[in-house]
Amino acid sequence: MFNMTKNVVANLFSKSSTRLYPIAVRGHFEGFRGTLHINIDECIFCRTCMIKCPSQCIAVDNKAGTWTCEAMSCVYCGVCVDVCPTGCLSMSKEHRPVATEKQTMAYQGVPKKKKKEAAE
């Protein structure tokens, strides 16, 4: 009976293991799949990320040169980053901040000429 006592008393006399989060931020580990970022200047609008995205939350319009991502549907799997041929997609290790409204990440880039020409 009362086998837990030792543990409990030890806890009483040691420091609590709580991280006082908003005050003390430990930060996430290197390699954490946090927020998705895009360097729109390097994007070639190849639509690979859009095709490969398991959540199908990325929309790329290669004609208009827009890249949008429904931030609230992204599942942070990192597949788009893996498949991006130019490496313009990246994930920072901070988690995406909370929002009081639904957000869409929308970027306007310059459609690559070569691609455009090829398309024409």
Add this chain to the structure above:
Amino acid sequence: MLGNLINQGRIKSPWVVHFDCGSCNGCDIEVLACLTPLYDIERFGILNIGNPKHADVLLVTGTVNQRNKHVLKNIYDQMPTPKAVIAIGACGCSGGVFREAYNVVGGVDKVIPVDVYVPGCPARPEAIIDGVVAALEKVKKLLGMTA
């Protein structure tokens, strides 16, 4: 005077009720992890009260489906005002990867008004704490309190 005190209480004591609305358990366990020693949301006066009639904040994880949409509504209705809703995880925010599945209605906001969206798949405990803090900020604004 009493009104001020009550407002103080509202800010300092958000009791939450958690409803798993068809989540994959990923966000659920992160919500539970918030209660545990490393994150300990009781620091903010948050109790996982389990009963909508006692709760101030409804934490919803997961997508809404055809069977549980009325449950979600029922629970929301049984919470006394003032109340707030936090949608947790990609599924709660928008339906996530399951948006197109046949039994899925979509995000929580399809059924009840959502105050705070916590993205992530699953949302990290830190993000959930951020979510509650954001909800409280919103309440503060509503109450006209200075931050």
Add this chain to the structure above:
Amino acid sequence: MTKILLAVLALVAAPILGALITGVDRRITAWLQSRYGPPILQPLYDVLKLLGKQPMLVNTWQALCAYVYLVGAALSVVLLFTGSDLLLIFFVLTIGAVFLVMGALASPSPYSQIGGQRELLQMLAYEPLLILVFASIAMLTGSFKVSAVFELSRPMLYDLPLMFIVLGYALTIKLRKSPFDISASAHAHQELVRGVYTEYSGPYLAMIEIAHWYEVILVLGICALFWSTSFVGMIVLVALTYLAEIIVDNVTARLTWRVMLKSAVGMGLVLTVVNMLWLYAQ
């Protein structure tokens, strides 16, 4: 005149003290679980918030019962502070408890119904224990009056050590601490959601919380009687007892009402008889 002053003091100070004790309880519980814990004033915030919530009811009896529960609990504390009769205090305490249960039973909700039934079983377990404790106090002092306890030359704990354990048993049930938090618990992590409290909400829940603070003060006050000779002794005894309660709360699983009923009645009787025989032998 002093009595009236004491009564007013009890009426005002008891809930505040009870809130602080509950706050400290929650903080220490958190420490025992290696957590940081809420602020000490947390229970006060909780109740203030609840007071500001929209009133919501299943039927009007609940509101009535919540009020009467509060009145009963407050009155019993007043009686204790004014040195009244222990048995009378106990009966007045019962008023509150009975109305709490009636309020729970008045709601056609299965959870609060079962909570009410279980609360009744809890009453069945702790009421005889309390009466036994009071009776043995009366055996010792020759009177049920609280004031008679203060005329003793040495602390009762010397003569009634086992009865103190019996009181501790009743205390665990009354404070809704594990292993006997079967009809309601602070966190609703149990099969009955929040048991008797399930259907009370908003301001009515606040009232029940306040009544609970009164009850905490009452039971701790009764504990304090066991070291009536010095004020410091009282506080130390109460603090130690409460700490022990918190520790027990954290090292046990919740038991079922069958176990509670059998062990409370069995243990209570055995300990009482042994203690009484010892008292006779002296």
Add this chain to the structure above:
Amino acid sequence: MLDTLVFVTVLLPFLVAAVLLVLREQNLRKVILVATAGVLILSSLAMLRGGAFIMSPAPLWGSLVTLGDFLILGVVLLVGLKRKNQIIVWLTVAQIVGLIWFDFFMIKDHGSTPAFFADDLSLVMVLVVSIVGSLIAVYGIGYMKEHEEHLHLTTSKQPQFFFFIVLFLGAMNGLVLANNMLWMYFFWECTTLCSFMLIGHDDTEIARKNAERALWMNVLGGTAFLFGVMLLYKVTGSLSLQDILARGPEFAVAGGAILVPMFLLVFAGMTKAAQAPFQSWLTGAMVAPTPVSALLHSSTMVKAGVYIIVRLAPIYAGTYFSNFVALFGGFVFLATACLAAGQSNGKKILAYSTISNLALIIACAGINTPAAITAAILLILFHAISKALMFLCVGAIEQKIGSRDIEDMRGLFARMPRTALVAVIGILTMMLPPFGMLMAKWMAIESAHGQFLLMIMLALGSGVTVLFWCRWAGLMLATPFAKAAPEAQDGTIRGPLYLLAGLAVVLSFFSPLVYNGLVAPVVAMYYKTAPYVLRFGNFESSTGVFLVYPLFILLGLGFFFALRQTRKITAAQAVGPYMCGEQTSVDGKPGFLGPLGQNVTAVSGNYYLEQFFGEAMLSKWINVIALAVLVIMLFGGAL
């Protein structure tokens, strides 16, 4: 004046009864009954004003009583023969033989013993019998009308019914006023016969069986009573109760001889009060129409049993026998409270709770201190009122909803708001301070604190008591939020309900006056001390203090405030109960959406804890233990 009063309280009911037997006119019966009730109540009050008295009626009456004795015994014998019940036959024969021997060969000074005497105890009893009993009789008018409509009787059996009811009242009054033990014996047997007739009134198979059981158990008590009186006469040489009481302590001190007749008389009282192992007759009596149950339980019959025990208490005070009586009472108190907790039949709960409370009274008589006797008398008084109220409520409810099961009374408030409220008040007066019942219980426990075993049993028992009362009160209120329309009810039913409820509350409030005026003098007379000092109306003794007025005022204020707050609540604040998010409401009944999409109406039931409080299992053990205690009492205490 005194003659008239005694005449009115004792003889008038006999005469009215005779009139009612032949009267077939409904309305006239109603008038006569109400008038008799009024006269009885008034005369009992007048008698109370008059105070203690002794009275010897003309010797002719003595002969009539003797004749009555044999008449009753003859009837009982006939019943026994007709039903082929050996026990009844032999016990009756024994009584007849004993009585002949006693009446014609033993007693030398016929007529020298005053037939009636009254002290405050008797007066309290007369009050209880006359007021509560009369109200029940009035209630019977409305009840029996509907009862017979339910049964579709062609010829009304009401004349016979009211004959026995009113006769019962007279017999009870006679019993509590009797001084001559033989007179008391006559009234004693009267009540036995009346109860037999009333229990068997509906003439169903089960009614006949239960009536027969009640008869043999009470005849057993009657036999014990007769032989107790004979032995008592042998020891003391007197038939005058007053005389024996006055000289009682001498006998007790002088030797154990008086304890044997005491045992027999107390035993007789226990059978009449349906104590274990004889509790089955009273629970069986539930088959009778509700006014009968109410009458048997609250103001007559069982109260006769405890009356004799309390009455004789000063004689055996301070003996071992007394301690055994206390232990026996404590045990039965606990045991029958447990039995009550295991029941869902409302009348059975009431029956067991009656036995339990009577046992508490017996325990008080056994404790035999001034405080305990005070408790006993107050218990008799307050229990009679509250219990009559409860029975009448159950009766009224049963006629409306067709069930006496408390499970069926769930949410009764929605259907019968007034009756439900009265019933809740009745329950609260039974189990909560500051009402009289609880005050008496407080006195009982405090006076028992020297005897630890008894103390434990009382502690456990009172815990169980709260259990079954509280859940009953609670479940009647279990309704969804709705304004209930008051139910229609006959005036003769509603009147007694309201009067009794009012009486229970008001009398509790004036308990200090009741104590001062009625109880303290009796206790002081026999025990030479007053148990309590009343300061500002608070009961104070060396062992404790009970605050009457402060509690009443503070709780009353609290309750009033609560009510006022509650009245502000609007239907807009009402929601359905918590059903894990699946709550639904069909026809205003809360429920939830269950498996297969079906709506499930919320159903809840009490716990009856078969495992702990099961009747079948417990009764056997209780009877064995009770019997054992009785035997030990006889040999260890009385002999």
Add this chain to the structure above:
Amino acid sequence: MARTILPFGPQHPVLPEPLHLKLTIEDETVVEALPTLGYVHRGLEKLCEVRDFNQMIQIVERVCGICSCLHALCYCEGVEQIMGVEVPRRAKYLRTIWGELHRVHSHLLWLGLFADAFGFESLFMQFWRVRERIMDIMEATCGNRVVVSVNVIGGVRRDLTPEQCKWIEEQVAIAEKEIRQLSSTILNDYTVKKRCCGKGVLTKDQAYQLGAVGPMLRGSGWAQDARQTGYAAFGELGFEPIVEYDGDSYARSAVRFRETLQSLDIVRLAIARLPEGEIASKVKGKPQGETVTRVEQPRGELMYYLKADGSKHMDRVRIRTPTFANIPPLLAMLPGCELADVPVIVLSIDPCISCTER
């Protein structure tokens, strides 16, 4: 005897997951238990028609967040079988490591929840505190705490550096020490045993016939574990299942507790023997054919039936999750138990409703 009908769930504090039970009780003894499922049913098997076979990995991972890694593993093994892809040895070991870490975190989570079900809050806190260490390992090595998303068809997405291996070993050692400290409480404490022993007994025969899997089956005395089939690296590491014989809730918790320690050992062993080499092989073409694969999830045996018709979409993905198999035994165990034991018994199967309903 009076009856009470209790809606247990879908929103209930003891069962975080939405399962509805209509319980009929008499004096707190359950006489009837009828379930309602479907509160988490999303129909994600159907999503294979709109997601290609690679994207399905991310979908099946979200069948259940607690054992996502093993769902992906099972799915990938199946597709690899259909396509005839040989997985590099290092990838197999890495899959084993992450799979077992998942089992540890899942079991610790369950032990905590189980403690919570019988009202032992501080024990819950302690188990979850230890669990955070495992979550840290997961985050540091896979990039997410819960849905690790490391499996791809043909191998794994991430590799472990030697430093990481060392760090993992340290963390595992600490975690093991902390878990062992709790063993006397979960296995020997009087009140805990009082609540678990003899509750929800499933006899050896019943367990087998009702199709129980995983710790349920092993708690009833059957030494059967899909890891014995040697998927991933188990063929090389060797494996002995853990068995208890009483078949009650206590036996199941004992199985899970001992498995936790065993899994930590497996993690250590796998790290020690971690071979060098590639972590993924190239996959070309589209799958065609059908197969059945099994892996051992924390909750028991997981089975995938996969059918591919040569297009980029799978023809049918059929997932038989362990809880799905454990629900019938649960329904058999509930009648006759006490209301207070309902959470204990329900949790003792380690229910994962989102697995069950998909």
Add this chain to the structure above:
Amino acid sequence: MLETIPLSLDQVAAVAKECFDDGWRQVTMSAVDCGEAGFEIFYHYDKDLVMRHYRLSIPKETVVPSISPVYFCALLIENEIRDQFGICFSDIVLDFGGALYLEAEVRAMPFCKVSVAEKQS
């Protein structure tokens, strides 16, 4: 790849009984819509980690005998198949009637290819 044993409709119950008596454990059943050809239902049995798969091919709108009287655990599986494919089973121990998971709002038989075609059109 997957070795299966063909099974005819009238053998279903008998084979189940046989397997049960031989100590085979039922793992699960899988249903597949084969378009025009109707449905295929696989019965997966297991004994000591060896699996046996029976393949039952049936045209649409066939009522399949339930094996839940033999294997109690089949009741959930059969109800699920009923939900998803609309295949009726006779004598299921506890029949949810196609409402195990689904509410009325959802199209019946969501897993059938026909319904997908309807959706696309």
